[in-house]
Amino acid sequence: MIVELISVGTEILLGNIVNTNAAYLSEKCAVLGLSQFHQSAVGDNPKRLEDAIILALSRADILILSGGLGPTKDDLTKETAAKVMNKNLVQDIHTKERIQEYLQKVIPNHMVTENNWKQAMVPEGAIIIDNLNGTAPGIIMEDNGKRIILLPGPPNELIPMFQEDIVPYLNKLQPELIYSKMVKICGLGESYVETQIMDLIEEQTNPTVAPYAKTGEVHLRITAKARNEEDAMKLVAPVVTELKKRFQDAVFTTEERVTLEEAVVELLKERELTVTTVESCTGGLLAGKIINVAGVSDCYKEGYITYSNEAKKRLVNVSESTLAVAGAVSEECAKEMAIGGAQSANADVCIAITGIAGPDGGTQEKPVGLVYEACYYKGNVEVNKFLFKGNRDKIREQAVVKALTLLRKNIIENK
Template identity: 55%
Template sequence: MEAEIINVGTELLMGNVVNTNGAYLARECSKLGIGVYYHTVIGDNEKRVKQAVMTARERASLIFLTGGLGPTQDDMTKEAVAGVFQRKLVEDPKVKEEISQLFERMGKKKIPENNWKQAKVLEGAIILHNENGTAPGFILEEGKTTVILLPGPPRELYPMFENKVIPYLSARQDSVLYTKMVKICGVGESKVEEQIKDLIREQSNPAIATYAKTSEVHIRVTAKGKDETEAKKLVKPVVKELKKRFGNGIYTTDETVNLEESVVNLLRKHELTMVTAESCTGGMIASMIVNVPGASSVLKESFVTYSNRAKRKYLDVSKSTLKKYTEYSEKCAKEMARGAALVNDCDVSVAVTGIAGPDGGTEEKPVGLVYVSCYAKGKVIVEEHHFQGTRLMIREQSATCALDLLRRCIMEQYE
């Protein structure tokens, strides 16, 4: 089954709103074994929506449309589809009653006249009733083409797709896809690809693909089978081989887990407390940790020691180190990590110091020079990095590498 996703909305076309619906539907289709071949973004214009649908009809058997189902004049997706497939729009009593009940629950006695536009449905279509809004969705079957219309707001689209569309599509599939994501930190994409090019070349089912993230590489392993059990069996040996090749470089095989979650999970597992000491990252590492629910059980303190005076005052970095080696040095990073842990009586610490730019670099110490360090069980490990990019990119790479160093140190010292 070949699919096309058409996202309707001038706000998407102009870049005012990020098109998260397109990404969500593509991911979900992949899980169902449906190949998405085209993405189209179109403004709120009935003529152009019609043209987009007619084009999609020629090259895809499954067409998704999101947005344009609201009550305003520029919401015309339903009208465009009705025009292409020559279907009438007829008022549905049940949808009308649902709109009335929704307004009643919101405590609004008067319903704007334009909301009744949403009670009109595509003749002959399957109605997808909306428990989270006033716009119903639709499944329209026309010959070999299936058109699925979904509301634009994610809080309405996601539950409608998961509760109504997935069961419909699953019943029509003769195979399923199963995917496992292997997440690696501290290794560049080209190096990862070099290490697995034989697997990529030899495999067609499962398929293997790499994706570059900030200081990370994700390897997606996807297999097709007659059912999930068969697909899982195909994926399992490939993931096992990847674990063998990358070892501790892999921080998770759970697509929903990010790096900071894996670090917090490790800290909890070993009942450890941590402290951060940050210079050029300015609290970014602590912020990433705090994004994880329950981080308060492991994060004890956080210091942003941007000035040399702060490094001396809060982390006990020696004056002689700063004078002889400067704050952009391995020696300073080492003292920051040790001082943070000892002064605050924490089990582990992570520290960062460097030059994020765009100014401040020299030939000897260029912009992008960053030292990350970690204290664990009385030992301090320091790594030197040379990052490229904007100030923000350098700071983000620094924070990611610091968390990865902390993760690896915990594994080496406590497991």
């Protein structure tokens, strides 16, 4: 089946907000096995929205619209979609009661205004989806084999509604169940990974393997269609096994929700290791990633942001001579940062980062993007040199991912 997405809202076209809903819905529809060839964003204009819906219905079986379901006059998604589907709007008593209950719960003593009841008007004969996190209900309209799904714009309302209610609905439309598994890889480039699985991609029918590149990571989604979940899992399992065989320790998880930092923290806890971080150009980004993991207090006690040379000397004992001769951005400095951090924190492991994130500060010998990372592990130190491309944010982001990868590598190799 073919699905098409329309994101509604002038604020999207003006760039006032980032359209994260489209990215989320695209990924989830792909997992469900739905084909998607077009998606669009339309401002709060009923004529243009009507034209977009008519065009989308001419080439797709399912149309998902997000946004424009609020109580104000410029929220016209529901009204426009109902017009295209020749549906009259009627008041839904259940939705009206839920809106009143929600508003009184969230805003005690709130005076419900007349425009709030606009959200209780729904297309006649539509399937109504309760919104547990807001007032705008989800709506499903069906007619002549075509389906329009209307979802609220706020991600904290759209995402749980889609996951809990729309996914089961869409699954029932499919003749076969869709099951997928994710294999996440770090430390290897996208081109290399694709080369190593080209035979699987070229020969694939069911299941299929699809690569997705992230900063410093490559994710491989294995998707199978079958009559039931058990049969689909049997199709996926040997492919996952083969991928783990090919990429070995570079595979850090086969669970979609597990992040690289979560996998690293789990390793630290399994080995009963303590860790600290020493950061210069990343200024605490690495520590923040690690500390975001629940339960990390078992292994992470303290960290150091040594942005200045003075801080490097005072906090982690980088020598004056190293800074004078090799400089703050050097293999020697990174090594001393890692050793000094481990000693200062009395930690088993220390990861250190020093570099030039830009946009200023680069030279011909040491250009912007040059980063040294060192990992101290119980007396041994490994130093890696990188030359990252991109703006300041991108360089710092890449540095953090590579640091987590280096940390994980040293833990695995020193069993």
